Amino acid sequence: MVTSSTGEHALSMIGAGSHHKETFISKYIFSTDHKMIGKQFLYTGMAWAVIGGLFSVLFRVQLAWPDETFPFLEQIFSNWFDEGHMTPEAYYALVTMHGTIMVFFVLTASLSGTFANFLIPLQIGARDMASPIMNALSYWLFLLSSLIMLASIFLPTGMASAGWTIYPPLSILPQASSGSGMGMTLWLVSMVFFIASQLLAGINYISTVLNLRTKGMTMTRMPLTVWALFFTAIIGLLSFPVLFSAAVLLVFDKGLGTSFYLSDIFIGGKALGYSGGNAILFQHLFWFLGHPEVYIVVLPAMGIVSEILSLSARKPVFGYKAMILSLLGIVVLSFLVWAHHMFVTGMNPFLGSVFALFTLLIAVPSSVKVFNWLTTIWKGNIKMTVAAVFSLGFVSMFISGGLTGIWLGNATVDIQLHDTYFVIGHFHLVMGVAAFFGMFAGIYHWFPKMFGRFMNETLGYIHFFITFIGGYLIFWPMHYLGMSGVPRRYYDFNEFHAFSEYHDMNLLISVSAIVVFAAQFIFVINFFYSMKRGRKSTELNPWKVNTLEWTTPIIPGHGNWPGDLPTVYRWPYDYSKFEDGPDFIPQTVPLTEADIESDKKNLH
Amino acid sequence: MSSHLDDATYHKQVAAIWRATIIIAVVTVFEVGLALSHYFFFYHHPKAIINVFMVLATLMKAFYIIAEFMHLKYEYRSFIIILTLPLIFLVWLIIALSVEGTFWLRLIQ
Amino acid sequence: MAELLDENVISEHITLPAPNNNEGGEDTPFKVSYGKTMMWFFLLSDAFTFTGFLIAYGAIRMSKTWWPDPNVVFAGMPFLHGVNVPLGLVSIMTTILILSSVFVVRAVIEGHRMNQKGVAFWLFLGILGGVAFLGCQAWEWSHLIHDGMTPFYNVYHAGPEGETIKLALAEKAKTPVSPGPPMFGGSFFGITGFHGLHVSIGVVMNIVALIKTLNGTYQRRGHYEMVEKFGLYWHFVDLVWVFVFLFFYLI
Structure with missing residues (x-):
C-alpha cells in the first residue's frame, strides 16, 4: 500500500534526472530538487527583502526630514513624490507594502520556504519531498504572486495602502484612497496565489515529516529545526484558509456589492448601498490568521537557533522534550489569542478579557524556550561563529521584544499603548529583527551545504554588529515614543505641536535605519561573492555536527545520498557526551554499551 | 490494499456503509421534520430548542460521514x-x- | 567516505535508487500513504476555510433582529410552478448528494477488491449524483434570482408580526433600498456558490478517475488509491453540505 505509489512517482522523477542530460533550465529553473527549490525561495526572498527594506528607508526619510525636499528621490520614484516631498498617499502605500512584503513574502514564504525545503529532507534522511512536483508548484505559485505584487507597485494609481492588515472599509471603498482601487485588487489576487502556494508547501512538509523519515529516525530523534518547521507548516495549514475566506468575502464586498464588512456608509452626505455588515468581523477573521502568522514567522528561526546554539556550545540542547512541548504550546495558544490585536476596536469587553488571559499564557512556553536556550549555552565552550553570534542576537532580540508583549497583552495597558510606536518597537524586535537573525544564522550555517563554500567570516561579524546595534537603536527608542503617546502611521509629526519634541528621536531612528539597511548589502555582497569565490569546503562535516545533512556529499545531487539512506541510531544532540570520548557523535553512529549506560543516567 | 479484500470483510464493509447511510437518512428526515413542524405548528414560538436538536443531529451525521464514508474510524x-x-x-x-x-x-x- | 569526496562523484548527477516510504525499513507512523495524508491535511485546511465562511455568515445573522424564514424562501419546486413545498427541493438535493457519496464509497470498496467493472459502475452513479445536485442548485439559484434576490438585495422582508413576506417583483423597481437584510443573499450565494465550486471540482475529479478506471490504468497499477483520494474529497464536499444545509435551510 505504501510502497507502490510513492515509489513509482519518485522513480519517474529521479529517473528523468539521471537518464536525460540535465539542461540549465531543468536544473536551475524548473527544478524539482528540494534543495534547488529552497535556494529559489531564498533568492526571491532576498530580492523582496531589499525592496521591503528600501520602502522602510523611504518612509523613515520622510519622518526624519519632513520639511526637506528630495529632488533626487523624486527623479527615481516620481510616482510617489510631489515637489520633492513624499505624498501622504505614497507614505501609506509604502508602509502597507513594507508590512506585506516583510511579513508575507520574506519572513513567511522565504524563511520557512528556504529552510523547510532545504533542511527537512536532508535532516530526516529523505531523498526529496513527498511530492516534488507539488513542491515546485508551490514555488511557482509564490513567484506568480510575487510578480503580481511587484506589478502593483508600478501602478499609476498607486499600490495598496490600507495597511498590511487591509482593514475594511479602507480596503474596499475605492474612494478611501487611491491605492484602494486597482492596487488593492492586485494585492488580493496576489494573496490568493500566495495562500495556494503556502497550502501546497505546508501539506508537503507535513506529509514528508510524517511519512518519509529514514530508518531509526523516530519523531523524538528529529532535530529541533525539523520540529519547528513541522509546527510552522501546521500553523500555516490551519490559519491561511481563514485568511482565504476573509479575503474572498472582501472580494465579494469589493466587486459584487455585498456588505459582509460594511455597514451604512455615507460619502459626501450620500449613502452608499451597503448595509448590515460589520468591519470587526473582518478583523476577527484576519487576525485568526494574523496572529498565528507571527508564529509562522518566528518558529523556524527558533528551530534554527536551538540547533545552532547547541552545536556552537558543544552541549546537548537543554530540555529537548520541553523545547518540543513549548513549540506545541505556542502552536495551540497562537490560535486562541488573535483578538488581542483588537482590544480597542469596540469588541465585547468580556471576550477581550478572555483573550488577554490566553495571551498572557503565551509567556509560559516562550520563557521555557528562552530558559532552555540560555541553559544550553550555560558553561558551554561556545565557538563564536557568525551563525552563533546571530543566534545569540536572536535570543537577545526575542527577550527584549517578548517582554513588552506581556504589556501589550494586557487589555488595560494595551488601550493606552495601542497604535503607538510602542507596538511597532515590540513586534519588530520580537518577530522582525529576531526572525531575520534566525534566517541569517541559518544562511551562514548551512551555506557550505548549499554551495560547497564558506561565507566570509569578517564581513559576517561586521554585518552582525551593525545590524545588532543598529536594530536596537531603531526599535528601542520607539518604545519611549510609544509610551509618550506618539501614534503610528502618521505622515508628518511636525504638524503636531505635541509630537514635534520627539523629532530628535525620529532622526536617530531614521539614521540608524538607513545604516542598517546599507549594512545588509554587506551580507548580499558576501553571499554572492562567497557563492563563487568563497573558501571551498573540503570537509564533509565542517561544523562537526551530528545531524544527517552533513553525511551527504559536500554538494549533494538530486536524491541527496549516493548510496543507501543513512540509518539513525541516536538523537541529534550528542555533543561532549563522554569526557574522554569524541566531541560529537553523529546520528548515524550505532549506540554502544557506554551510550546506553549514559542514557540511562541522563534521560533526555 | 496490497492484500486484497476477502469476501467476509467485503460484506462487512458494505453492510457498515449501508447501515451508516440509513442512519444518516433517518437523521435527515428527523431534522427536516423538526424544521417543518416548527414552521407549521409552533411558528410563533422560539426556535432555539429545536435548533439545538438540529445542530446535534447534524453533528451526528457529520460523525457518520467522517467515520464511515471517509473511513477515519479505521485509521x-x-x-x-x-x-x-x-x-x-x-x-x-x-x-x-x-x-x-x-x-x-x-x-x- | 573517500569516494564521497571524489569531485567526479559529487558533481555528476548520480543515478539513485527510487525513494519510497519503506526505504530504510521504517513504516509510516499511521499506515497511511503520503498521498492520502496530503489529501487529509488539505481537507483539514479546507474545513477551516468553510468554517471561516460559515461563522462570518453566522456572526452577521446573529447581529440581526430579524432574518427571513428559510421555509418560506426555499419553497419552490421544479416542474411544480406556484406550489409551495417548504424545504422540498433541498431535501432532494441532500438525499442526492449523500447517496452519491455512498456510491463513491462503494466504488472505493470495489477498488479494494480490484473489481474494475464495479468501480466504474459505482463511480458512474456517483458522478450522476454530483451532476444532478449541481442541476438542482442551478435551478434553485435561478429561481431565487428570478424572484429578485441578488447578493445585495433581499426581497424577503419582515411582515407586521415577524412573518416573512416576499416583495412582488413589480414593487422592486420602486424600492431601491433592500427591504430585507441584504446579507441573506450575499451569504447564501457566496457560500453555496463556493460549495458548488467544490462539487464541480469533485465531479471533474471523479470523471478523471472514471476514465482512468475504464482505461485500466489503476488495474495495471495494482491499486485504486486515486479513487480513494478523490473519494475522500467527495465525502468532504458532502460533509460541508450537511452543515450548509443546517445553517441555511434548517435553522
Missing part, C-alpha cells in the same frame, strides 16, 4: 487525533464570533 488512533484535535481552534473561533455577533445585536438594540 490509527494517533492519525485520528492529529486530524480532529485542530478542530478545537474552530470551536473557539465559533464561540468567539458568536459572542461577538450577539454583542453587536445588543449594541443596536
